[in-house]
Amino acid sequence: MAAPKQSAKEPVKFIGGHRACAGCGFPILLKQMFSSTKDPVVIVSATGCLEVTSTIFPFSAWKVPFMHNAFENSAATCSGVEGAYRSLKKQGKENQNIKFVAIGGDGGTYDIGLQSLSGAMERRHDMLYITYNNEAYMNTGIQRSSATIMGAHTTTSPAGKVVHGKTQNSKNLTEILVAHEIPYVAQTTVAFWQDATSKFSKAFSIEGPKFINALSPCVPGWGYHMSQTVKVSKMAVETNLWPLYEVENGVYKINYKPKERMGIEEYLKLQARFAHLLKPENKEIVENIQKFIDWRWEQLLKKEEMTNKK
Ligand SMILES: Cc1ncc(C[n+]2csc(CCOP(=O)(O)OP(=O)(O)O)c2C)c(N)n1
Ligand code: SF4
Numbered sequence: 001m002a003a004p005k006q007s008a009k010e011p012v013k014f015i016g017g018h019r020a021c022a023g024c025g026f027p028i029l030l031k032q033m034f035s036s037t038k039d040p041v042v043i044v045s046a047t048g049c050l051e052v053t054s055t056i057f058p059f060s061a062w063k064v065p066f067m068h069n070a071f072e073n074s075a076a077t078c079s080g081v082e083g084a085y086r087s088l089k090k091q092g093k094e095n096q097n098i099k100f101v102a103i104g105g106d107g108g109t110y111d112i113g114l115q116s117l118s119g120a121m122e123r124r125h126d127m128l129y130i131t132y133n134n135e136a137y138m139n140t141g142i143q144r145s146s147a148t149i150m151g152a153h154t155t156t157s158p159a160g161k162v163v164h165g166k167t168q169n170s171k172n173l174t175e176i177l178v179a180h181e182i183p184y185v186a187q188t189t190v191a192f193w194q195d196a197t198s199k200f201s202k203a204f205s206i207e208g209p210k211f212i213n214a215l216s217p218c219v220p221g222w223g224y225h226m227s228q229t230v231k232v233s234k235m236a237v238e239t240n241l242w243p244l245y246e247v248e249n250g251v252y253k254i255n256y257k258p259k260e261r262m263g264i265e266e267y268l269k270l271q272a273r274f275a276h277l278l279k280p281e282n283k284e285i286v287e288n289i290q291k292f293i294d295w296r297w298e299q300l301l302k303k304e305e306m307t308n309k310k
């Protein structure tokens with residue numbers, strides 16, 4: 001589905017002047033999200049870089065209602081707000097078509113907010129949950145989360161002589177959400193504007209719970225130059241590390257299949273968090289990462305084939 005046409009006259013809903021780092025991924029993502037609907041939007045946000053950098057009292061970068069809640073309950077708060085709205089509509093006290101969006105980082109979604117997210121999806125609230133996944137707890141100093149990929153150096157999975165960054169693979173949260181059998185689940189990332197806006201548009205057009213997992217590069221946490229955000233995001237897709245796909249009512253669609261997937265080294269060498277992996281003695285770790293990526297991709301292809309069988 002194409003994104004709704006925007007005119008330059010339409011008011012910007014996430015404005016400049018916020019304190020996110022130059023080159024941060026999530027301001028791009030927010031522009032993609034807001035350009036995908038003309039309906040009023042209510043935002044509920046977990047604690048994290050996005051909230052901290054955009055709501056420094058007495059300033060706010062938000063031109064829409066914005067509710068900050070605790071780190072772990074963005075989905076629960078949003079479901080409460082959406083429930084109240086439904087009640088007001090029933091009573092004839094509200095007639096706008098409002099979209100409810102809960103946002104959390106990977107720490108606030110993959111880890112600490114998972115039960116709250118699971119509950120809101122299971123109760124079938126009419127809301128969109130977006131995680132901007134920068135693969136660590138960035139706001140508090142780059143600690144590993146269950147979204148951090150194997151081998152990445154973080155302050156709680158440091159690369160040294162014995163251990164070479166995070167020792168576990170990342171959790172596949174997108175598939176956990178697919179298992180909730182909700183109407184719409186998708187993965188996207190900031191470099192693919194058309195992909196992201198199509199997915200936000202589709203999510204806004206569907207009634208019920210929706211989930212979008214958006215890979216969102218982080219300049220200091222990943223260790224790349226601020227001019228390289230789009231390149232890094234693109235390479236995550238070209239290497240099959242972060243496939244662009246969607247699952248609509250249980251049917252998988254891979255939105256982009258690289259003609260020839262690039263080797264993961266091409267992605268690793270762009271970022272300081274993986275610098276230690278490029279040493280010859282860590283070749284085996286890189287091979288294991290590659291094997292894991294290829295295995296996940298194969299699983300995804302099979303799911304697409306299986307769910308599209310007539
Ligand atoms: C219950 C609770 N524990 C810890 C914190 C401290 N804290 C605030 S933001 C944050 C990290 C958030 O990580 P993530 O959700 O990935 O968002 P990011 O900062 O990466 O954007 C932490 C640990 C908190 N606010 N509340
Ligand atoms: S630390 Fe990372 S996620 Fe946080 S504002 Fe900076 S670039 Fe964005």
Ligand SMILES: [Mg+2]
Nearest residue numbers: 105106136138
């Ligand atoms: Mg994070």
